[in-house]
Amino acid sequence: MVPGEHGTWNVVDFGRRGFSFPTKSAALDFAKNIAVANQPSQVVLFDAFGRVEPVAHYQLPIYQVPHHGSAQNGGSLFEATMKALLIGGFAAAGIAVLGDLVDRVEREARKESTKSRKSTSGTRRSRRT
Amino acid sequence: MPERARRTATPLAVFINCPFDPSYRKIFDAIVFAVCALGFEPRCALDRDDGTEERLTKILELIDHCPFGIHDLSYMKIDPRTRLPRQNMSFELGLFLGLEYAKRDRAPGKNLRKSCLILDRHQWRYRKSLSDLSGRDIRAHQGTPRQAIAAVRGWLVTESRRTDAPGAAFLVSQYRRFRRQLPALCAGARRNVTELSFSEYRATVSVWLSMNA
Numbered sequence: 367m368v369p370g371e372h373g374t375w376n377v378v379d380f381g382r383r384g385f386s387f388p389t390k391s392a393a394l395d396f397a398k399n400i401a402v403a404n405q406p407s408q409v410v411l412f413d414a415f416g417r418v419e420p421v422a423h424y425q426l427p428i429y430q431v432p433h434h435g436s437a438q439n440g441g442s443l444f445e446a447t448m449k450a451l452l453i454g455g456f457a458a459a460g461i462a463v464l465g466d467l468v469d470r471v472e473r474e475a476r477k478e479s480t481k482s483r484k485s486t487s488g489t490r491r492s493r494r495t
Numbered sequence: 496m497p498e499r500a501r502r503t504a505t506p507l508a509v510f511i512n513c514p515f516d517p518s519y520r521k522i523f524d525a526i527v528f529a530v531c532a533l534g535f536e537p538r539c540a541l542d543r544d545d546g547t548e549e550r551l552t553k554i555l556e557l558i559d560h561c562p563f564g565i566h567d568l569s570y571m572k573i574d575p576r577t578r579l580p581r582q583n584m585s586f587e588l589g590l591f592l593g594l595e596y597a598k599r600d601r602a603p604g605k606n607l608r609k610s611c612l613i614l615d616r617h618q619w620r621y622r623k624s625l626s627d628l629s630g631r632d633i634r635a636h637q638g639t640p641r642q643a644i645a646a647v648r649g650w651l652v653t654e655s656r657r658t659d660a661p662g663a664a665f666l667v668s669q670y671r672r673f674r675r676q677l678p679a680l681c682a683g684a685r686r687n688v689t690e691l692s693f694s695e696y697r698a699t700v701s702v703w704l705s706m707n708a
Contacts, residue, residue: 406661406665406708407708408708410705410706418702418705418706420705423659425659425660425661426659426661426708427532427533427534427657427659427660428534429531429532429534429701429704429705429708443684443695443698444680444684444695444698444699444702445698445702447680447683447684448680448683448699448702448703448706449702449706450683451679451680451683452706475683479684479685
């Protein structure tokens with residue numbers, strides 16, 4: 367579920383098709399129906415700040431974003447990059463994503479990418495045999 | 496199917512004792528994906544590879560912290576360059592089994608139980624070199640990510656008594672989708688897939704799962 371302009375909410379299904387709803391609860395009901403019909407699956411919500419919140423699970427555990435991740439070892443970078451790619455993909459597919467959200471995740475990805483480039487001269491895996 | 500109640504507890508950690516050889520990486524990556532996809536947290540000796548801590552201490556602390564362990568003995572063979580056997584995996588398996596035994600003995604009734612999955616390329620190969628493991632159920636992955644994922648899933652679901660775990664076929668199809676998308680995701684982060692550190696790979700898997708399941 368992704369917020370749209372003027373208080374609307376979009377639901378993006380497994381085929382990357384977007385459906386717009388005037389209220390969050392209507393969008394949530396629709397998203398849950400899609401998820402129930404396509405188990406195992408889950409419903410994930412993006413808030414206006416680009417944060418990801420899992421809201422419903424069907425035959426799936428809650429996936430944990432690792433708490434060892436940081437800008438130094440890539441956790442935040444990848445989270446930011448993937449969010450930007452996903453939101454950018456929605457917008458490219460014609461789904462009316464809230465403009466502020468698009469700008470925010472892109473800024474976050476650029477910031478983390480810059481931080482990472484400064485601090486990743488030694489990120490190659492160590493070898494053990 | 497009713498919506499599952501949300502768990503807020505920290506995910507249970509799984510210690511992964513596998514070779515870090517590039518030729519093994521396809522199995523290692525599949526195991527890490529399977530552990531994340533089942534809602535657990537993969538840990539390994541590469542977690543805190545900052546060079547400031549003595550290696551054995553770091554490994555012992557990790558083993559102590561993790562109630563579950565996955566040990567792959569498929570590199571228990573003679574290194575053609577050095578003509579010496581590779582001992583790290585069997586050594587760490589011994590540490591894990593020793594700690595498992597010690598905890599079982601010293602804290603009866605407490606929830607300190609440890610459990611491990613022992614993997615090898617072929618199921619009975621270990622009998623020729625590590626016969627002390629006789630009586631343990633060793634699972635063979637035949638060198639394929641698909642069978643490694645199925646073995647991890649079967650064992651971890653049984654041992655954790657988790658009821659909301661997806662099936663092995665679903666995990667394998669998810670893993671294939673993830674691998675297809677990984678090069679583009681890495682390109683977006685200006686990296687090559689082969690350059691990803693363990694932490695980066697784990698973060699990528701976790702975020703991808705949270706958005707693509």
